[in-house]
Amino acid sequence: MEKYREIGLKLTPQRLAILNYLDGNKEHPSAEDIYKAVSKKFPMMSFATVYNTLETLRQRGSLIELTIDPDKKRFDPNTKPHHHLICVKCKKIVDIYGDYKLPISNSDKEGFEIIGNHIEFYGICLKCKKGGGE
Amino acid sequence: MEKYREIGLKLTPQRLAILNYLDGNKEHPSAEDIYKAVSKKFPMMSFATVYNTLETLRQRGSLIELTIDPDKKRFDPNTKPHHHLICVKCKKIVDIYGDYKLPISNSDKEGFEIIGNHIEFYGICLKCKKGGGE
């Protein structure tokens, strides 16, 4: 795992397990998802370590904290600019890479200096549509 | 408060106070903000009532639950389609009404039936820029 060394973290087995789990992960997992998955290989893993590691990664910009789910934080290891498509029934989240032009009129800006944006598309996924919902 | 009658709720003083506080409110308050504000006039107001009322209003579509803040839910009495401009420093949230065309390619859709979208613009507000930040 050469790529991890360069971010300047101590490479503990726990962190490696978390990093491995997150690498390329497109499920936007919550802290609990991560804890559960990693616990399988490291049964003595603690929540504190998961949260500590996530916070460290977030500070280094290796991770994005999503505010998409009203009930808990979710984490996205994909730091490239992208948007999300969210199933309102099963809460599945899918990445979207479309490049959208989003000009804001100066009156709307109210003096803000814009530094980025994020679009949430809401919809119903194929599985929920077929399954009749819920 | 004629306008409230038509939504078919029992008009208790507590609900009226909450409805009055929310009416035209552009601050995207949290449940605690609402509780604090309304408690001034109704000191015996309970959190349960605030949450109950918010949930009832949400179910009737008279209110939108925002997932903008990672730490708590915020509520928006403005049910007209609109987007938000968020100051990353002071967390101030401003409404934006720009009409954005956001086509999604079929390959991106992955079978989803799109029913809506919401854009979050991130930036730094005038006050935070002048104040030198934080």
Added chain:
DNA sequence: CTCAATGCAAAGTGTTTGCACTGTA
């Protein structure tokens, strides 16, 4: 008068923290 709404307190989630111990660098 009835049943929905309220108030209170307890319980439930998700997240954070204090502190002694451990293992990477």
Added chain:
DNA sequence: TACAGTGCAAACACTTTGCATTGAG
């Protein structure tokens, strides 16, 4: 070896729930 990282449990913040009481319709 030093000190960042870990594990545990307690503490926190926000939200939900159970239940006896109240009051709007």
